[in-house]
Each structure stands twice: as C-alpha cells, then as structure tokens.
Amino acid sequence: MNTLKAGDTVPDFTSVDEQGNTVSLSDYKGKKLIVFFYPKASTPGCTAEACNLKDNFEVLKEKGYELLGVSADSAKRQSNFKNKYEFPFPLLADEDKTVINTFGVWGPKKFMGREYDGIHRMTFLIDENGIVERVIEKVKTKDHAAQILEA
Template structure:
C-alpha cells in the first residue's frame, strides 16, 4: 500500500486531463485552499451521490475559500458524460494510470465481498494556500461525507 498523506505534508504536484480535454495542474491553485477528492468510478451510485453532494455544497465551500477537484481513474470521455449528466460545476480529472492516486495514498488494497484487490480508496485531502495538507481522510463513505467534511472544516 502507498503511503497516505498527513497534515503538514507537502502535497505532490500533478498535471491531469480534465473532462473536457484540458490540462489542469495542481500548481495552478497555489494561493487557494483546495479539496481534492478521489472516487473510484464515475456514474456509479456512490460516486454520483458524493459528486452531487459536492455540487450542492459548492457555494458554501467556495464562500469559505475552497476549490474542489475530483480525481478518478476514468477516461476523460467518461468524466465528461458524468459531468454533463449530473451538472457538475467543478473539475473532474482523469488519473487513468492511478499515478496521482498512488502518490497521494489513495490507491491500495481493498476488500469487497470477501475478495481482496488493488483499487482506488475513496479519499479526500484538503490543502492550504501553500499546497500543504491541512486534512487527509481515507476510506470515507460516499453518503454524508461532504456534510462531515464541512463540519471538520468549520464551513457553514
């Protein structure tokens, strides 16, 4: 399993392709607080719930100074359809080879119905304006996670 990030760590930089074919680099967000959340697969029930929760809470997160980036191993084309179908207004980034997920500790051993396999671990990492980890949460639940995150961040 890859090393998970902890508060105080410097977040590894990345450049990924978004749902519309644009390159997005984490360094573009220096000077802003950023919520980077990793989810296993676009358009699945849990991931849709989580993405829609972020969408529905985006204004309160933005008012508190947070930007949101979603990262999954899906291809940009699948992310585009997901973004359009669910009216998502924040960037969804494609990490098809899961290099970023590995570097951020969001890729590793999972167990489901008695089977063990390697996969994406539903995770959320919050960065401060300098790109340092302020909060790292791994193995989060899709349902209710955004509400808990807002409480943890003191966002009303």
C-alpha cells in the same frame, strides 16, 4: 499504500480533466483545495458523493475552497458523469494513476470477500501553500460536504 497525511506537502502533479485540459496542483497555488478521490464515475456511491458536493458547492466556495474530483476513468467517462449531473468542478481523468499515486490512495481493497487493488475513497483538504490540512479516510457519500465543513 503510502498515503499523504496532515502536514505533508503535496508534490506537484499534472493530469487532464474531463475536457482534456491540463490541470496541475500549481494552478491552485494561493487557494484552498479539496481533492476527492472516488473509485468509478457514475456508480451509486460516487454519484451520491459528487452530487452532495455539488449541492453544497456554493457553501464550500464561500469557505474559500476549490474542488477537484479524481478517478482513473477515461476523459469520456468523466465528461459523461460531469454533464449528466452538471458538476461545477473539474473531474480528473487520471488513467495513468499519476495523481492517485501522488496522494497514495491506490492499494488493496476488499469487497464481498474478494481482494483486489483499487482507489480508496478519500478526500484531502489542502491549504493555500499546498500542505495537507486534513485527510478524510471514512467518507460519508451522502453527507460528505458536512464532513468537510466540520473542520
């Protein structure tokens, strides 16, 4: 797993959001961006994380951040997830793992003694010039906004 680190330039990427709209890193040039990766839409941990970010969305916006959620779920699944919880930020349906591989968050995981490849729950804080400012590797799903704001 070759994960982007603080100081790295994020390579430009293009994917589609839950509506089928094209989203690229270049769309956020000149803005600070939080990109959070989660394993699967509508699962308990991912719901807790995304809802915590939604509940703190205005505070994050005041700090100048845009948000982008990413998983390998289909656009339909992402759309259902977004609509059910009324998330005010786009969710990328990265089924071909373009963005996931760009950030290097796909790799071996362990769960209940079983090893498999999957998405590592990680968050990247990116500055206005597309440089990674900070990587949060140990995401606290119920208190994620506080982790982001403590920087």
